[in-house]
Amino acid sequence: MATKSLHKRESDLANSNRQLEILSNGIFQNGELPTFKSKISETNQFPLKAKKLEILQINVGYMCNQVCEHCHVDAGPDRKEIMTRETMQQCLDVIKTTGAHTLDLTGGAPEMNPNFRWFVEEAAKAGIKDFIVRSNLTIIRANKKYYDLPEFFKKHNVHVVSSMPHWTRGKTDKQRGDGVFDKSIKALQELNAIGYGMPDSSLRLDLVYNPSGAFLPGDQASMEKDFKKALKEDFNIQFHNLFAITNLPISRFLDYLIASENYEDYMYSLVEAYNPAAVGNVMCTNTLSVSWDGYLFDCDFNQMLELPVNSKVKHISEYNEALLEGRHIVISQHCYGCTAGAGSSCQGVVA
């Protein structure tokens, strides 16, 4: 189990240019596999264009209490990139005027940003329809100062979306670290106790499943059924929906794929599972990702690859929804991750 980020380890792969090189060389350069651009061109879907903005996703910092093996953010306790209150204020100005219906806070562990609660309180006042916080669950049990997070989420009607790679301890801890499973279970029970995730409750609790290895997620609906049955029987836990998300071949997951000699097979699996119907609904077409320092990206993955939006508007301080609509999405081979099978997004399948 990794305990340090690639950045801390000064790994070659901490460099986003190196990742992009790997994704463009080898099997994609010699024509063994088609590039994403040529693949979507087959169905006249190139260039991929942004539609009307629906989801504003804000990454409030890369600091995290966990160091998950597959993390595309390369997050961890040693990452110091944290959104300042000033940038948060700029985001709030946008939230108050945006036509987007969903605000999605992510990280790292977003709760570790010292201004997190202030930001949530202010953002909740803006009255956006769906207000998501992506919580890793263990943060709730990590320190006394976080114990009241469930109540805090409830007070502001925050929609909690949490990662849970499996309903068994072994598979969960292998991916996310020793003890993560037990703490996650405890956190879920606490959320249930105040009404989160209960049938018909307006306090939304969804789980995110992503595979713990070099394989694609199975059918989202069947996985949801299995998760629900096991968590209910074993721990009396309930939740609303399961989002099955494909691991994209970037950052720590790319590092793992290469080290385990699974990279080429994994890229083959992604390309073989390519679904043109998913392309029309990939999340970059209705989402905008804001980095900890306020820059704009087509998605959280492009943010980590440091591929900025293809628009005159580059920063949240100069935000202009009309200018951003219709922009050409920046793509590379990692995009195959969002078009495999039923497709993948932060909200689960798309096709």
Next chain:
Amino acid sequence: MQKTYYDPADLKKFGKISEWNQELGDKFFEYYGKVFEEGALTAREKSLIALAVSHTEQCPYCIDAYTKDGLQRGITKEEMMEALHVGAAIKSGATLVHGVQMMNKVNKLEM
């Protein structure tokens, strides 16, 4: 010509068998796809049966394919190994139950 009987890369070429007989190839893959659809048995249960049979058939391609398929469906290592033991039990049982034939024969021939 390759120097080994099995090459993992050949699994990806499975579909090519239709090239030399389109009609039967198509019928086979249509049938195959239908078999694994959710029915009276779940697709998950079928995946575990396929994994066990892959081993009793000792088909390396099938073992690769259904191990990965199982992982994708969230099937655990413990479930996989139990399924294998079902296959192994039938294999050994099938060997040993013939022991009755042996015993019958011995009893018939011996004075």
